[in-house]
Amino acid sequence: MQVSGFWWLVGALLVLGGAVVFHYNRLVFNRHRVAEAASGIDVQLKRRSSLIPALVECVRQYMGYEQSTLQALVQERMRAVQLADSPLAQRAPVETLLSHQLRQLFVLVEDYPELRADSQFRELQGNISEVENHIQMARRYYNGAVRELNVLVESVPSNLVARLFAFTQAEYFTLDDPREGQSPKMEF
16 A cells, blocks of 8 residues: 555656646746847837937928927937836836827927928838837737736746746836827828
8 A cells, every 4th residue: 555655646746846847837938928028129119219310310400490309309319228228117118208209299290391291201200100010019019928927927826836936027018198108190
C-alpha cells in the first residue's frame, strides 16, 4: 500500500508542477505582449513627433501671427520627446496635451485657404492623421494586452503563480478626457 501512496504523491506533484509551469508561461507570454504593445505605441508617438517640426515650419510660413499656437505645439512636442524613455503611464498626459495642441492647430488652419491648398501641408496633414489613427489602434491593442495580463494576475489559480514569481498588474493607457483620444478632423 505504501508504494501506491508514493506514486499518488508523485503524480499529484507532477500535476501541480505542470499547472505551475503552464500558468507561469501564460503570465510570461502576456507580460511580453504588454511590452510589445507599449513598444508599438512608442513607435507611433515617435513617428508623430518626427512629423511635427515639418508641419510647424510649413504652417509658420502662412500663419505669422498665430505664434502662440505654434509655440505651444513645439513645447508639448519637446516635453513628449524628453519623456520618451519614461513609463507609458507617465507619458500619457503629455501625449494627450500634444494631441490637443495638434487639434487646435488644425482648427486654426481652417482660416487659411492658401495653407489648406498647399501640397506639402496636405501631405503632412494626411500623415499626421494616419499616425493618430495608428496611435489609437496601438492604444487599444495595449489596453487589451494589459487586460489579459491583469486578469491572469488576479484570477485563481494563476494569481498564486503570479504572487510566487512577483508578477504585477500593468497600467492601462488612459486619457483624462475621452475626446482627446479622437483623431483631429481633417478637411481638404
